[in-house]
Amino acid sequence: xxxxxxxxxxxxxxxxxxxxxxxxxxxxxxxxxxxxxxxxxxxxxxxxxxxxxxxxxxxxxxxxxxxxxxxxxxxxxxxxxxxxxxxxxxxxxxxxxxxxxxxxxxxxxxxxxxxxxxxxxxxxxxxxxxxxxxxxxxxxxxxxxxxxxxxxxxxxxxxxxxxxxxxxxxxxxxxxxxxxxxxxxxxxxxxxxxxxxxxxxxxxxxxxxxxxxxxxxxxxxxxxxxxxxxxxxxxxxxxxxxxxxxxxxxxxxxxxxxxxxxxxxxxxxxxxxxxxxxxxxxxxxxxxxxxxxxxxxxxxxxxxxxxxxxxxxxxxxxxxxxxxxxxxxxxxxxxxxxxxxxxxxxxxxxxxxxxxxxxxxxxxxxxxxxxxxxxxxxxxxxxxxxxxxxxxxxxxxxxxxxxxxxxxxxxxxxxxxxxxxxxxxxxxxxxxxxxxxxxxxxxxxxxxxxxxxxxxxxxxxxxxxxxxxxxxxxxxxxxxxxxxxxxxxxxxxxxxxxxxxxxxxxxxxxxxxxxx
Amino acid sequence: xxxxxxxxxxxxxxxxxxxxxxxxxxxxxxxxxxxxxxxxxxxxxxxxxxxxxxxxxxxxxxxxxxxxxxxxxxxxxxxxxxxxxxxxxxxxxxxxxxxxxxxxxxxxxxxxxxxxxxxxxxxxxxxxxxxxxxxxxxxxxxxxxxxxxxxxxxxxxxxxxxxxxxxxxxxxxxxxxxxxxxxxxxxxxxxxxxxxxxxxxxxxxxxxxxxxxxxxxxxxxxxxxxxxxxxxxxxxxxxxxxxxxxxxxxxxxxxxxxxxxxxxxxxxxxxxxxxxxxxxxxxxxxxxxxxxxxxxxxxxxxxxxxxxxxxxxxxxxxxxxxxxxxxxxxxxxx
Numbered sequence: 001x002x003x004x005x006x007x008x009x010x011x012x013x014x015x016x017x018x019x020x021x022x023x024x025x026x027x028x029x030x031x032x033x034x035x036x037x038x039x040x041x042x043x044x045x046x047x048x049x050x051x052x053x054x055x056x057x058x059x060x061x062x063x064x065x066x067x068x069x070x071x072x073x074x075x076x077x078x079x080x081x082x083x084x085x086x087x088x089x090x091x092x093x094x095x096x097x098x099x100x101x102x103x104x105x106x107x108x109x110x111x112x113x114x115x116x117x118x119x120x121x122x123x124x125x126x127x128x129x130x131x132x133x134x135x136x137x138x139x140x141x142x143x144x145x146x147x148x149x150x151x152x153x154x155x156x157x158x159x160x161x162x163x164x165x166x167x168x169x170x171x172x173x174x175x176x177x178x179x180x181x182x183x184x185x186x187x188x189x190x191x192x193x194x195x196x197x198x199x200x201x202x203x204x205x206x207x208x209x210x211x212x213x214x215x216x217x218x219x220x221x222x223x224x225x226x227x228x229x230x231x232x233x234x235x236x237x238x239x240x241x242x243x244x245x246x247x248x249x250x251x252x253x254x255x256x257x258x259x260x261x262x263x264x265x266x267x268x269x270x271x272x273x274x275x276x277x278x279x280x281x282x283x284x285x286x287x288x289x290x291x292x293x294x295x296x297x298x299x300x301x302x303x304x305x306x307x308x309x310x311x312x313x314x315x316x317x318x319x320x321x322x323x324x325x326x327x328x329x330x331x332x333x334x335x336x337x338x339x340x341x342x343x344x345x346x347x348x349x350x351x352x353x354x355x356x357x358x359x360x361x362x363x364x365x366x367x368x369x370x371x372x373x374x375x376x377x378x379x380x381x382x383x384x385x386x387x388x389x390x391x392x393x394x395x396x397x398x399x400x401x402x403x404x405x406x407x408x409x410x411x412x413x414x415x416x417x418x419x420x421x422x423x424x425x426x427x428x429x430x431x432x433x434x435x436x437x438x439x440x441x442x443x444x445x446x447x448x449x450x451x452x453x454x455x456x457x458x459x460x461x462x463x464x465x466x467x468x469x470x471x472x473x474x475x476x477x478x479x480x481x482x483x484x485x486x487x488x489x490x491x492x493x494x495x496x497x498x499x500x501x502x503x504x505x506x507x508x509x510x511x512x513x514x515x516x
Numbered sequence: 517x518x519x520x521x522x523x524x525x526x527x528x529x530x531x532x533x534x535x536x537x538x539x540x541x542x543x544x545x546x547x548x549x550x551x552x553x554x555x556x557x558x559x560x561x562x563x564x565x566x567x568x569x570x571x572x573x574x575x576x577x578x579x580x581x582x583x584x585x586x587x588x589x590x591x592x593x594x595x596x597x598x599x600x601x602x603x604x605x606x607x608x609x610x611x612x613x614x615x616x617x618x619x620x621x622x623x624x625x626x627x628x629x630x631x632x633x634x635x636x637x638x639x640x641x642x643x644x645x646x647x648x649x650x651x652x653x654x655x656x657x658x659x660x661x662x663x664x665x666x667x668x669x670x671x672x673x674x675x676x677x678x679x680x681x682x683x684x685x686x687x688x689x690x691x692x693x694x695x696x697x698x699x700x701x702x703x704x705x706x707x708x709x710x711x712x713x714x715x716x717x718x719x720x721x722x723x724x725x726x727x728x729x730x731x732x733x734x735x736x737x738x739x740x741x742x743x744x745x746x747x748x749x750x751x752x753x754x755x756x757x758x759x760x761x762x763x764x765x766x767x768x769x770x771x772x773x774x775x776x777x778x779x780x781x782x783x784x785x786x787x788x789x790x791x792x793x794x795x796x797x798x799x800x801x802x803x804x805x806x807x808x809x810x811x812x813x814x815x816x817x818x819x820x821x822x823x824x825x826x827x828x829x830x831x832x833x834x835x836x837x838x839x840x841x842x843x844x845x846x847x848x849x850x
Contacts, residue, residue: 024820026819027767027818027819027820027821028767028819028820029820182666409607409608417754417768418818419669420709420748420749420754421816421826421827422827423669423671423672423709423711423748423749424711424747424748424749424773424776424816424827425816425826425827425828426671427522427671427711427748427773427775427776427833428773428775428827428828428831428833428834429560429564429828429831429833430522430560430563430564430619430623430831430832430833431560431597431619432619432669432671432672432675432676433669433671433672434617434660434661434663434669434672435661435663435667435668435669435672436661436662436663437662437663438662438663438664439663439664439667440663440664440667440668441667442663443609443612445612445615445617445660445661447558447597447598447602447603447605447606447609447613448558448560449827450606451605451606452827452828453826453827455825456818456824456825456826456827459824460821460824469607470607471606471607472606472607472608472609473606473609481818481819482818482826
């Protein structure tokens with residue numbers, strides 16, 4: 001269903017091609033700016049060519065104009081908002097970012113979905129580079145070591161002294177050898193392992209990635225390619241031999257210099273949904289009506305009783321009327337919950353569906369396998385350092401559930417980089433920072449510290465003011481800026497997730513059993 | 517002369533509060549009243565309340581010991597860090613508020629000592645400390661925090677060690693652990709944290725083994741100089757313990773703290789030469805700064821969220837430390 005459109009030509013005309021925007025990412029205020037020119041495609045009145053102004057190696061990208069926004073594309077922008085690259089900082093212009101168009105996701109159905117949506121936006125010749133990154137410590141034991149064994153047909157060569165395999169050390173090698181890691185006994189030997197097996201490890205990873213893509217129906221073609229990126233042992237995040245720190249990236253090629261325009265589309269979509277305005281502030285996005293009033297209306301009872309998307313592991317829930325404006329629903333082995341009888345697939349619903357698929361705490365594989373087999377350990381939680389994302393998701397949840405059911409509790413996750421700050425906050429309150437759990441990433445035991453940073457979270461995310469009594473604690477984590485994580489009862493999962501998947505894939509797959 | 521381990525270099529009896537500090541402490545105590553009435557209290561609050569009243573009025577106005585006995589004692593008579601009502605300040609913390617941790621034991625011990633209700637022969641708190649000495653030589657209660665030593669905060673276990681040995685020593689129970697504690701403290705490499713190094717020195721001083729301190733203390737004094745005074749850590753030295761790499765800190769910044777400055781002052785007293793002189797000059801400069809800007813005790817900020825304080829700025833402990841620095845400057849002790 002058409003929800004709106006992206007008016008690239010009108011927008012570029014109005015702004016003179018000067019695309020400007022800002023974002024807060026990881027608590028950093030940053031901006032982007034790029035200037036573009038455009039011309040009409042002489043072959044088609046529905047298409048335009050756009051290129052970076054002043055770029056002599058002119059890379060003209062062909063866009064359909066306008067681009068129709070349907071549920072899937074809106075969801076895709078939500079997905080990109082969570083998993084997409086926002087860009088690294090331009091070292092010559094602090095605060096300014098240079099955004100590539102790249103997407104971090106390893107779930108094959110979501111990669112296939114993103115590839116299709118990218119092609120919808122950049123109708124010209126784009127190509128994809130699929131990256132699989134891994135810490136080479138993965139190959140030192142366990143599954144990785146077995147893969148190496150298979151690669152070498154059972155004869156894995158012994159690791160020689162570093163001086164033999166790497167006669168000249170580069171700067172990164174020297175830095176690596178200087179660094180101290182508690183889990184590492186011999187950096188020299190580990191570095192030798194890395195150079196001895198580098199090619200083998202890369203080949204293994206590339207093959208692994210290509211297999212997964214193929215399963216999802218993605219066969220690299222033309223300029224598309226699969227790449228592997230390996231880091232020196234324990235450098236990427238593996239803490240023990242055999243440990244994994246996998247990362248999956250999908251880079252979009254042939255559109256260099258278009259990250260700014262792409263981010264602008266995403267931000268205008270997001271802000272017009274947030275402000276509930278039919279036309280975004282600079283006119284790039286135009287919805288077919290007020291965002292909260294458009295989109296297909298889903299009859300909840302009918303959806304869960306008849307839609308292939310409303311079935312989980314071949315089971316359907318019981319739903320009965322519960323007063324004039326609500327339903328009472330219950331899945332087997334789950335609690336009853338009060339539902340609104342209808343939900344509209346508004347741009348907000350679709351955008352947050354994508355956002356949840358990217359940033360939600362649920363195991364992504366479970367969201368796609370739930371149609372075939374009973375899901376295990378379903379949980380609904382969401383983490384963000386920005387109010388807008390939190391508020392949009394809570395708004396989506398309240399469109400189907402009662403407000404009091406949407407949030408069970410919330411906490412503040414703080415990465416290890418900020419533990420020294422937490423320690424000082426403790427000292428100011430005459431207490432130490434006592435961690436919980438064997439590895440220290442459980443509930444912080446020192447209440448004074450948890451209470452001291454609560455107001456910070458409420459100011460960063462005022463939407464939580466209504467839930468301020470549900471604040472539980474600070475949770476120390478491995479990495480990341482302080483951020484807010486909320487969870488809802490797992491009872492909501494069986495209702496929310498099918499609708500999320502339907503909003504994103506409902507127009508693409510008639511039967512969710514087609515997921516890989 | 518009256519000292520508390522959390523405020524080194526400070527004689528609580530002789531602190532002259534700067535007027536804004538006195539006003540702040542009075543307000544803090546007034547705002548505390550409703551919570552105290554409802555038993556909504558933590559041992560850290562009782563300690564700060566007692567210290568504040570001591571410095572404000574020369575004697576306590578509340579009976580903090582009774583508050584501790586009523587709300588911060590478990591069924592077996594052990595000290596608790598939090599009252600049941602305080603535990604409700606955090607949602608779903610219901611089962612976790614009953615914590616007998618080392619700082620709660622120390623707060624109770626110190627307050628009972630203050631009220632003259634504890635003699636050296638009454639060893640119940642020293643026995644509790646003994647019960648919490650771990651095979652690795654550190655002192656902590658694994659029932660409260662089971663975190664392995666590799667991921668515990670250094671400042672935390674060194675603070676607990678310093679508090680533990682202080683209690684054991686008072687009750688004449690330290691000697692049999694002396695060598696064990698020396699070895700434990702000696703084997704820990706120098707840390708980049710002022711508080712950790714201060715608490716290590718405090719513990720080693722109590723044990724009588726300062727020679728076991730790391731020889732690189734100058735570095736922490738140099739790197740932790742921040743703003744007008746000191747911060748507990750240096751942003752540039754933040755390092756990932758697992759990957760061995762420096763953290764990305766380009767947008768982060770430390771803030772000066774009177775408490776950290778007291779820690780630096782104490783550490784400097786164990787150093788000599790340029791590092792000591794430079795540290796003392798900074799302590800003096802910060803004392804002067806606090807006399808001119810008594811409330812300039814900032815909170816941390818997270819990257820570009822500069823209008824939003826991350827955690828506590830001014831607290832009773834910071835106020836006491838700040839006025840103590842100003843008093844020390846006036847009396848030419850710095």
